[in-house]
Amino acid sequence: MPNDKKSEPDKTGRPAVELVDVCKVFDTSATPPAYAVDHLSLKIASGEFFTFLGPSGCGKTTTLRMIAGFESPTAGKILLEGHDVSGLPAHMRNTNTVFQSYALFPHLSVEDNVAFGLAVKRVPRSERGDRVAAALDLVRMRHAAGRKPSELSGGQQQRIALARALVNEPSVLLLDEPFGALDLKLRREMQIEVKEMQRRLGITFIFVTHDQEEALTMSDRIAVMSTGVVRQIDDPVGIYERPTDRFTAGFIGDMNMLSATVLERQDGVVEVLAADTRLKLKTNAELPAGKDCTIAMRPEALTFMRDSADDAAFAGKVESAVYVGTDRLYNIRLQTGEAMTVRVRNSRADSVLRIGEKVSLFCPSSAIHLLSDQDKK
Amino acid sequence: MKLSRIAGLYVPIVTILGYVFLFAPLVVLVIYSFNAGRSTVVWTGFSMDWYVQALNDRGLQRGLQVSAIVAVLSAIISTAIGTSAALAVIKRPFPAKNLFSTLLIAPLVLPEIVLAVGMLVATVWSGLALGYLTLVAGHVLVSVPFTFLIVRAAAATLDPRLDEAAADLGAHGGQIFMRVTLPLLLPAILSATLLSAIISFDNFVMSTFVSGVGTTPLPIQIYAMLKTGLTPKINALGTMLIGVNVLAILLVMGRYLKTVRGTGQ
Ligand SMILES: Nc1ncnc2c1ncn2[C@@H]1O[C@H](COP(=O)(O)OP(=O)(O)O)[C@@H](O)[C@H]1O
Ligand SMILES: [Mg+2]
Numbered sequence: 001m002p003n004d005k006k007s008e009p010d011k012t013g014r015p016a017v018e019l020v021d022v023c024k025v026f027d028t029s030a031t032p033p034a035y036a037v038d039h040l041s042l043k044i045a046s047g048e049f050f051t052f053l054g055p056s057g058c059g060k061t062t063t064l065r066m067i068a069g070f071e072s073p074t075a076g077k078i079l080l081e082g083h084d085v086s087g088l089p090a091h092m093r094n095t096n097t098v099f100q101s102y103a104l105f106p107h108l109s110v111e112d113n114v115a116f117g118l119a120v121k122r123v124p125r126s127e128r129g130d131r132v133a134a135a136l137d138l139v140r141m142r143h144a145a146g147r148k149p150s151e152l153s154g155g156q157q158q159r160i161a162l163a164r165a166l167v168n169e170p171s172v173l174l175l176d177e178p179f180g181a182l183d184l185k186l187r188r189e190m191q192i193e194v195k196e197m198q199r200r201l202g203i204t205f206i207f208v209t210h211d212q213e214e215a216l217t218m219s220d221r222i223a224v225m226s227t228g229v230v231r232q233i234d235d236p237v238g239i240y241e242r243p244t245d246r247f248t249a250g251f252i253g254d255m256n257m258l259s260a261t262v263l264e265r266q267d268g269v270v271e272v273l274a275a276d277t278r279l280k281l282k283t284n285a286e287l288p289a290g291k292d293c294t295i296a297m298r299p300e301a302l303t304f305m306r307d308s309a310d311d312a313a314f315a316g317k318v319e320s321a322v323y324v325g326t327d328r329l330y331n332i333r334l335q336t337g338e339a340m341t342v343r344v345r346n347s348r349a350d351s352v353l354r355i356g357e358k359v360s361l362f363c364p365s366s367a368i369h370l371l372s373d374q375d376k377k
Numbered sequence: 378m379k380l381s382r383i384a385g386l387y388v389p390i391v392t393i394l395g396y397v398f399l400f401a402p403l404v405v406l407v408i409y410s411f412n413a414g415r416s417t418v419v420w421t422g423f424s425m426d427w428y429v430q431a432l433n434d435r436g437l438q439r440g441l442q443v444s445a446i447v448a449v450l451s452a453i454i455s456t457a458i459g460t461s462a463a464l465a466v467i468k469r470p471f472p473a474k475n476l477f478s479t480l481l482i483a484p485l486v487l488p489e490i491v492l493a494v495g496m497l498v499a500t501v502w503s504g505l506a507l508g509y510l511t512l513v514a515g516h517v518l519v520s521v522p523f524t525f526l527i528v529r530a531a532a533a534t535l536d537p538r539l540d541e542a543a544a545d546l547g548a549h550g551g552q553i554f555m556r557v558t559l560p561l562l563l564p565a566i567l568s569a570t571l572l573s574a575i576i577s578f579d580n581f582v583m584s585t586f587v588s589g590v591g592t593t594p595l596p597i598q599i600y601a602m603l604k605t606g607l608t609p610k611i612n613a614l615g616t617m618l619i620g621v622n623v624l625a626i627l628l629v630m631g632r633y634l635k636t637v638r639g640t641g642q
Contacts, residue, residue: 168546
């Protein structure tokens with residue numbers, strides 16, 4: 001869940017990575033062109049743990065591969081530490097990649113796999129040995145130095161892949177769904193370990209995942225992507241608690257969404273109509289009267305008891321109830337027809353309701369997110 | 378049921394007959410290579426004389442030398458061509474790739490005698506003398522489809538991510554080849570070399586057309602000797618050749634099985 005303790009990235013220097021209007025079209029003959037990555041612009045600070053989060057096929061891997069140099073952008077510029085690397089092949093970039101499939105060299109021992117980058121760069125043998133040993137210590141795999149990759153488990157191979165990349169002391173480490181093939185328990189362990197490693201080493205990590213929880217626990221900042229477009233960039237707390245975009249709101253955690261219309265707007269406050277209810281909400285968004293928008297509420301933000309006088313209220317009926325240990329989950333059908341999910345702590349007095357019972361739903365206006373509808377893709 | 382019992386015997390009987398048909402001539406050849414007399418029909422006693430004679434025959438010595446030189450040279454060249462072509466086909470996009478592959482394998486399905494006549498015509502047309510050069514070229518033509526197919530099959534199982542991983546770690550094209558591609562393909566490349574050496578060593582049709590005076594390879598030398606009379610000397614030589622070939626094939630098979638197991642297929 002949201003991670004409040006975020007290590008402060010070095011925001012003073014130039015960005016480690018900067019993307020300027022980067023596009024990638026694989027099949028240039030198609031009309032209209034299908035953008036795998038669609039006019040992407042962002043800056044990633046040095047020492048930051050930056051995550052691209054989005055569903056499968058949204059262009060995360062393609063973005064990462066363009067930064068690594070395996071694909072070249074159809075348009076736009078990529079800068080590494082301020083230098084345009086558009087024409088630079090992968091082997092001349094100061095980035096290293098951890099592949100989802102590990103891609104360890106099967107004919108080399110663990111030690112030689114890790115030493116590969118140093119050997120091709122002609123680092124003296126004596127120094128090589130020390131650095132390889134240090135990298136293997138870092139991932140706690142020193143004992144496996146003499147083994148072949150095929151003799152290791154998936155999790156161990158992933159550690160070797162990490163060591164093989166980190167031993168080169170890259171300015172940017174790229175990780176493409178590195179834990180995708182691991183079971184849940186191992187995945188959690190690796191998440192904590194890799195995050196800790198990044199904090200200690202101070203290397204910029206660019207991480208790709210479709211797992212929102214993974215993104216929220218590990219990242220300093222997250223870019224939520226869909227269909228080649230970045231929908232929102234923020235820290236985990238911001239992404240979870242202040243979604244500004246309909247896609248982000250729906251992708252991260254559970255969210256109840258209602259269509260709404262702006263009635264009037266004056267200095268930072270808009271009055272909207274949603275499910276036959278008038279709501280006053282604070283916003284900076286550009287929302288003139290008459291415009292359609294969406295309001296969104298987390299299931300855990302809704303209650304059946306009014307906690308404060310200016311809570312929004314909706315009338316509905318209990319359709320189903322599920323007991324999930326600490327909480328109860330209710331499906332409520334509003335009078336206007338929309339379905340809402342409510343999550344209530346069992347310790348609350350209002351937690352037990354009968355199916356079919358008429359209820360009022362309350363939500364503090366601070367927990368209602370106002371989303372513009374322009375990105376309704 | 379009588380009929381089903383006969384049907385049940387069909388498979389083992391045919392199998393045994395098949396093996397007899399395949400190996401009886403070889404067994405007879407090996408046995409009579411130790412015959413004391415001149416006959417290849419009547420057994421007169423055990424002797425190693427024919428082996429001594431075969432090894433001391435100037436014509437056979439010369440033929441063996443020519444065959445060995447041509448086998449080694451043509452195997453090296455054929456493997457180099459086959460490997461380069463296989464890597465190009467697997468790793469690089471280029472136009473008319475399928476046509477290129479098909480043309481390389483074509484010598485496999487064309488009658489060898491047509492290829493041989495073609496080689497001879499081309500030699501005469503170019504004004505080159507028949508000799509080592511034409512022998513090696515002809516044998517490369519015959520064996521290159523095999524080296525290409527063997528290395529291509531192995532290269533197709535290579536994970537393309539390995540090349541990317543190597544480039545990512547700072548290796549340029551040459552380093553990727555030397556440190557990743559070549560070591561991983563080495564078993565297949567060795568098999569290809571050995572197989573093309575055997576193909577060259579056994580070749581008859583192509584050699585008949587493109588060998589010159591003084592460069593008669595062993596199979597043609599043996600054939601020429603048959604015209605002056607069949608003696609157990611040929612049997613002795615044949616037995617030695619079988620020995621060498623079996624050894625080579627066991628090596629190839631061993632390598633091949635290792636590759637297959639190594640890639641987990
Ligand atoms: N080599 C390729 N050739 C053609 N289309 C590709 C290629 N790689 C990716 N794509 C397409 O680009 C889009 C984005 O893919 P990708 O970056 O792999 O997504 P993600 O990593 O987010 O799952 C997808 O629609 C995918 O089909
Ligand atoms: Mg991907």
